[in-house]
Amino acid sequence: MNEDMPGRKQGHPLILRADTRKKTRRIVFTITAVVVVLTVGFLVWSLRPIILPIIVGTFAAYICFPLLSLFLRIGIPRPAGILILFGAFFLAVMVIANQIGSIMPDEREWLVLRTRFQYKLNERYRNFMGLGESEQTGNIIYKYFGNDLNRFMDSINQVLHLNKEERLLFMKYRWGFQNKPRIKDRYYEYFLKNTESLRSEDEFKNGAFDEGKGKNGDLKKESNIAVVMEAIKLWIITPLVFLFLLIDDGEIKRFFVSLVPNPYFEVSLAVFDKVNGAIGNYLRGILIESLLVGISYLILLSIIGFELKFAVMIGLIAGIANAIPLLGPAIALAIGSSYALIAENVDSILPFITPDNLIIAVAACVLIVMIMDSALFQPFVVGGAVQIHPLAVFIGVIGGSILFGFAGLILAIPTIVVLKESISTLFRELKNYYII
Known part of the structure; x- marks a missing residue:
């Protein structure tokens, strides 16, 4: 009986239209999903510089969500709780940045550390290989692998060598530049030993300080300011992402769920x-x-x-x-x-x-x-x-x-x-x- 009903017959226009609508929805959904994925991928790739600040802000917000819930349970209004967390986040960032700045080596200390590292690395290498000052001797390791190891050490020294501007700055700091403590004589000897293949000691003593005055320092300051400003422009996104996610109150979640x-x-x-x-x-x-x-x-x-x-x-x-x-x-x-x-x-x-x-x-x-x-x-x-x-x-x-x-x-x-x-x-x- 049911098989004779017009609406149930195979190939009936109502059934065909329903099948067509399903296929159309499926095609539209697939095309939309592909377009969304490609668009998101393109945006992520194009906006790579701001991905890390956004991630940091998002992570910080996720970490603070339980604290916001705790504030609500103990009777603190949501706006006040958000304000407290945002202030704590900003204060924590400032304190951490200040502490990092205080423990990280400054320009003078980096120059000294690189000089010490290069000298000590070469000294340890010579001692390990059994090399004298004339470099005419050596142990069995040096006998078989000396040429390859020497080339490897030369490439490391090329990386560690102070360039012209850095050597001039070292000489300035040697005599107390910018009211910094003078560089110790021992480290100055390391510096001379490292650079003896580049310039003679007399050239550094006689001309380096005067040559380093003027525009080099100004250019370096301008470069540092530009780097700082660029970093500020990028990382200002972090506290904004943190704040907006706390204010959100489930709007993002409701939006995506409504699409299902x-x-x-x-x-x-x-x-x-x-x-x-x-x-x-x-x-x-x-x-x-x-x-x-x-x-x-x-x-x-x-x-x-x-x-x-x-x-x-x-x-x-x-x-x-x-x-x-x-x-x-x-x-x-x-x-x-x-x-x-x-x-x-x-x-x-x-x-x-x-x-x-x-x-x-x-x-x-x-x-x-x-x-x-x-x-x-x-x-x-x-x-x-x-x-x-x-x-x-x-x-x-x-x-x-x-x-x-x-x-x-x-x-x-x-x-x-x-x-x-x-x-x-x-x-x-x-x-x-x-x-x-």
């Missing part, structure tokens, strides 16, 4: 909430983990005899870089070994640590922090957020760095978190609602 068809509304809402919670937990866990890692480096490096200034600097940089897998330990080892190479006096509470074995002590510190991070910090602090396979982390970090550079390194893990939680939650909810 009704049959998938609850599924999309569950996916959005799950991803949102996972990202927030992950970022807060990473923040605490980075803080613990940085403090660990600070304590251990101070114990083995690092100056407090350099221990704080390495702890700060390595702690922040620890958010990117394997980058934190690599940076700590590289900077710590560089400092150990130029260290001449070690004031360690461990009597067996000397300048000769300080590099080994640095490697031991990095290994200890890596063990603490893997065994304690990650399982208890970050482990509750998401579990990501190490291979996925490695591929994601490498792929992100290739595609988007430094911003890709930072975005890699959060992107993997989003994809993992989205896919797992989506399939679970689709099964719960018997859609699949």
